[in-house]
Amino acid sequence: MSVLSTPRSAVRLASKGTPLREHVFRIALLSSLVIALGFLLMLLIYVLEEGWPRIDATLWENMPSIRRPETAGIQSGIIGTLWIIGLTALMALPTGVLAAIYLEEYADRTKWYNRVIELNISNLAAVPSIVYGILGLGIIARWLDFGFTVMTGAITISLLVLPIVIISAREAIRAVPPSIREGSLALGATQWQTIYRQVLPSAVPGIATGSILALSRAIGEAAPFLMLGAATLVRFNPEGVWSSFTVLPLQIYSFISQSREEFHILASAAIVVLLAILLLMNSVAIWLRNRYQKRW
């Protein structure tokens, strides 16, 4: 044995390659991600396979029916969802963007009421959707006496997605660098001119992405509508904002509640339609984000 043997620690420092546990750890992490996403894949395959025989023209052409699940459709659900989403976009998006502008550009964060507004919005974003259903039932349907109409549903859902719109719009506005504002103000523009002509145009892609994601949340909501009397099988399309209605997710829920096998096939087909709409919206949002993402 030579006196100048290399110490063990030095050998370990010099050792080549990574130890086994590093690989195991990495693989464990990756597989967690894959398991979570595997659920999504299984779900997609399952509903496609189950619903395939019913994905045809009758699904769109016919109204839902309790007696004939073989030929029942989902037209009133799709039209109802379009009404709700259209009105929600009209109400929630402008309000949300205006509120976001206030919070980012005007609000003085040292003032207590502005901090209350901020904390309140992040709280509201996490209030269970069924509680918004109670709000719709107690205040909008009964107290304001709007009844169980498209208008009640749209207002309820607008309030539900409003915090999401505000939060994402704020992020988009915050991403516009202050130098843009300072440049505009230095050239003599007023604060609103600066916001309207410089800040907003730069923030539009981000706002649009957030808005689409918020609306896709609204499309998938079912719980609040349960409270608003939209649960029964509605066999007609809404004729206006004061008409009663149903939405696609709730239609699916009422199909699932039936015990006959044909209804489960019908529910799967309707889910495929719903997921297709949502995937389309998600892809547009992601495309928008990648296409217009600016690096300042």
Added chain:
Amino acid sequence: MAAQDQATAPGTSRSLARSRPRYGESVIKVVLMAAAMISVATTIGIVAALLEPTIEFFSEISFGEFFGSTTWGPLFNPAHFGVWPIIVATLEITLIAVVVAVPLGLAAAIYLSEYATPRVRKIFKPVLEVLAGVPTVVFGFFALAFVTPLLRDWFPFLDLEAKNALAAGLLVGVMIVPIVASLSEDSMAAVPNGLREGSYALGASKMLTSVRVVVPAAFSGIVAAVILAISRAIGETMIVAIAGGFKAVFTFNPTNEMSTMAAFIAQAGSGDASVGSIAYKTIFAVGSLLFIMTFVMNWFSARLVQKYREVYD
């Protein structure tokens, strides 16, 4: 016209100071603030909607009966108002969901933040977003029609009921994975690189750096994410209504059908409880309880997020 002439005329000096107050700017500010106030009005509306029927409820049913007995059946005759069965069911399903979601979500977050190359991240993050966007009614259907039969095949000794808390809890867990993952990843991404480099310089491996440096540094953000996910799980309605059922039995056994608080609200709210009846008021009493539980958790989570932001900004 006169003002214009004056402005174009050469030699007339105009003060650079603002010549007239701009009322439009103030009007705009008021309009914007009004839009922001709608969110406050929403909270007030929720509280107002809940408060009156809840007070009326407790004038008829004592606190002692509500919190002191264990039989729940406000829609039956005779009606019982012991709230514990639905609280237990809610907490149990939430627990199952957390056991599923926290390890999966946290591991996914560590992978995305510390291991994934930008290209891999660019693929996985949108897919996680899609998972987050799947409507809960779809998860509920999947739990009822696919997961429960599968569990019955694999574990026949469990003796699962057709609707059960286990499958519902599993899918609630899958639903909240993206919340845990994306919020935790955000807080891990906010950990300054200097900490990682310091750890590598001391000879720590990637795994040690992730587990002993990045995760502790991002801990408050991770806790905030988990709390938010728990509050989502507590309030989840459609999955538990479809796959968990409406039978309120005081039991801890997750293979049984169970009704959570949110499921009860959905069941009673979609039924035809007449306005003013005690069954109708029960919806609001349970709603208040649910609102308070989630509100406290959200508030706690928001405070934590604020705190950790202050550390590294």
